[in-house]
Ligand code: TXA
């Protein structure tokens with residue numbers, strides 16, 4: 641299968657991946673790599689991102705190559721604060737309201753791209769809109785401040801794989817394909833940012849994530865619109881491919897019972913019928929969706945590594961961060 645056909649071929653040039661500590665020297669080295677067109681993975685409060693200078697098309701192309709990401713899937717531009725975001729996007733009243741309430745934090749706003757933005761077209765994959773985010777992680781914030789330019793960053797995994805919540809996960813997928821990883825430990829939120837499009841009409845939820853829908857709706861004073869997939873149009877959130885966030889093993893949801901050859905992902909105190917000596921992990925023994933979100937991708941990786949062909953997942957409530965968890969698990973379970 642050729643790389644041009646699938647977009648997932650191994651077309652990234654080999655390079656030595658530096659491990660950088662998340663101290664002043666490491667952050668300075670990472671900023672210098674970004675400024676010279678390099679690719680650097682860095683922690684955010686959600687998951688690790690694979691960053692490159694969003695104004696440098698060649699650098700952004702290196703992200704797509706390293707991930708093996710289809711080129712129609714646009715990237716989020718990360719900026720240090722709202723003032724910087726306003727230089728790249730056009731914010732309506734709803735967007736401003738959400739930015740002021742939830743930034744820095746796990747919220748991405750898709751807004752019309754500002755005409756003066758230097759963000760290159762490869763970041764938006766040809767769309768007129770731009771995804772912007774101000775992350776709330778000390779290492780990400782220091783890096784963005786030090787490099788002084790918008791940083792395009794998808795999750796730092798091979799395309800279609802589970803998002804990384806530790807530097808070791810990044811290296812497992814991308815060692816030898818990126819210039820550096822800044823190791824800031826485990827990411828606290830564990831699922832990606834919530835994405836809301838503010839494109840003139842009512843705000844639309846494109847992806848549930850680290851800011852619960854309920855918090856956004858409370859701030860807006862009304863319900864978010866749902867994204868309407870339209871086969872004839874460019875998809876609103878083209879990255880929301882049905883099969884995404886996929887471990888190698890198959891994933892089976894809402895498992896009321898399990899078979900001896902399955903690995904099992906539990907939540908709370910619920911015990912499926914047939915549970916005995918299987919490889920099993922509990923997302924949150926106490927039944928907290930916040931704790932479960934932080935553990936989700938790491939536990940999927942560990943169960944996947946245990947070699948079972950199927951991971952059976954116990955029922956998970958869909959309120960709060962549970963909506964993002966269930967969304968990611970559905971994608972992991974989708975046929976591929
Ligand atoms: O938490 C996160 O959002 C992480 C960290 C690194 O910031 N990033 C992340 O990026 O999850 P990525 O590339 O894995 O997912 C970004 C999603 C994709 O589904 C993409 O299609 C969507 O955002 N997106 C980006 N720009 C868009 C745009 N202009 N219109 C619609 N969707 C957009």
Ligand code: MG
Pocket residue numbers: 794795803
């Ligand atoms: Mg991703």
